[in-house]
Amino acid sequence: MCRNFLLVRNKFPDKLIDENFQFKDDTFNDYCTNKCDTDLEKISAGCLYFLNTFFGSSELFAQYSNNYMNILEYIIIWLSYMLNLIKNEKNDSLDFFYRVYINGSDKYKTPINYVESCSNYKELIDKTNMMNMDIKDISKFYDAFILLCEMYSGFDEHSPNCNKYFEDATKFVEKYKNLNGDSSITGKNSYSQLLCTLSTDYDNFKNKCKNAKCNNITSFPEIKTQTTVKCSVQGSEVTPSSSSIANNLLLVLFIFGAIGIFLGISYKYSLFGFRKRAQKQYLREKIKNIKKRINH
Structure with missing residues (x-):
């Protein structure tokens, strides 16, 4: 999962260049509306790329069927972060983007029949119940998420660099603690669920390090989750051992x-x-x- 997010980050940098987003190649052309002339159209193309990559067929969905809601949450984190970098009509929530691009585009009506109670991409996004959340607050999760993805993508079970994993884990837990102590986030179930998803994937990363026989695993920092949301033991990067x-x-x-x-x-x-x-x-x-x- 994480390799796809990092690939998009490489081909569609998460920063403005000359006050605009830039594509590095034609990866997203098939998902463009009006040739992706605007930043919002570029962001929409990136969002559609993710949806097609993870949910574009029953075979793809089968790989993520146990944790697809976690992946959708990460897509919304990416979407919010990118929207937060630019000015739009309603810059405090996802509502404007949802109305114009998700609800108003046929590309998000791509039919699917293998996800329970969902007939297209739009209905998949609706299941997250995140469209009225504040993009500024959701964006705060992005750095922790990207760091966690880099930890997963850099993991090598055959030649583990346990000291590096420990250093990255320490950085991640520090970012997590900052999120957990943010008064604009804590106490709200929607944000607590995002914290829960991050903590579950972090614990799964620790298990990978343990299985790789990292001798310093007991030194890896623990994180405490909020009690308002029950965390699932299955995260977005879990596969059978x-x-x-x-x-x-x-x-x-x-x-x-x-x-x-x-x-x-x-x-x-x-x-x-x-x-x-x-x-x-x-x-x-x-x-x-x-x-x-x-x-x-």
Whole structure:
């Protein structure tokens, strides 16, 4: 997920150049309206790029189906940050952009039929309930989010740089504490949910470091979440661990192997006209024991 956000940041810098946004290449051309002549049109093209990248097909959505709301939250954080860099008709909320570009453009009506209660991109965005939030406040989450993305993208499980991960984790937690102590953010459930999403993905990053055998993992700083929102254990960057996949694969192989032996013996005895019920029962018990050993 994070690599896509960092790719957009590289090709569509999150800063003004000569008081305007600039595309570095033609990556976003297919998402433009009126050739992206204005900054708002460029931002809309970037937003559509994200939506298409993560939700453009059922195959893409399947990769993120357990955490797609977290990804939508991050898209809105990016959108708010970019809008906050320019002047628009209603610069304190997403409402103007929503009315003109999301609600008023056919590109956001791209049909989808694989997300529950959503028939297009617009309805996906509606599910976030973030369109009336203050873009200045949402923008405050951007630096922490980008740092977390850089931490994930720079992670190497085969050759971990644990000291670097610790330094980045310390910086992230400091940014998180600043957000958590901001009176314009705390106490509001919508913003608390964003804090929750960040903290969950941070904890998942720590788990990656732990699995990579970082000896300094106990020194990684903890973060405290607000009690008003229950955080999910599943963040935006969670994928099944290789050990989990391996265990499941071994279980399948053992079961199929045992079944093959069972069928082979059964076939042998049937050829010779013997009925060995006790032998079959014994093999069934062996299969059960194999399952138990694998699960434990």
